[in-house]
Amino acid sequence: MKIGELSKLTGVSVRSLRYYEQQGLITPQRLDNGYREYHVLTVEQVNTIQFYLKLGLSTEQISRFLQCVLISKEAFCKEVMPIYQARLKELNEQINQLTLIKSNLEERIQAIQADCVQYGGKLE
Secondary structure, eight states: OOHHHHHHHHTOOHHHHHHHHHTTSOOOEEOTTSOEEOOTTHHHHHHHHHHHHHTTOOHHHHHHHHHHHHHOSSSOOTTHHHHHHHHHHHHHHHHHHHHHHHHHHHHHHHHHHHHHHHTTOOOO
16 A cells, blocks of 8 residues: 555654654555555554554554564563553653642632732633
C-alpha cells in the first residue's frame, strides 16, 4: 500500500508517517519509481506507535522496544519496564507540581475574595 492509503487507514498524517520512517519506526519498501510501499502489517505497527505516543512516550523511547512488542505481545522486553517506570515518575512529578500550583492559586483566589469583601468591592 502507498503512504496515502496507510494514512487513511490509520488516521495518521503523511507527514507523521514520513517522520516515523525517519526515526526508524516503520520501514517501507522503495519501488523503482521511488514510491514507498508499505506492508499490510504496517497498519498495526502505526497503531502501536500511536498507542505509545498517547502514553506520553517519545519516538526515541518507542524505537527502543517497538520491534519486541510487535513480535511477541506476550513477552515484555527488558527495555519496556524501565521506560514505563520513568514515564510514570515524570507524570507523578508533574502531578505534584500541578497540585502545588493549584493550591497556590486557590489560596490566592481566597485572599483576593477576602480583600474584596473587606473593602466592599465586588467580584465579577
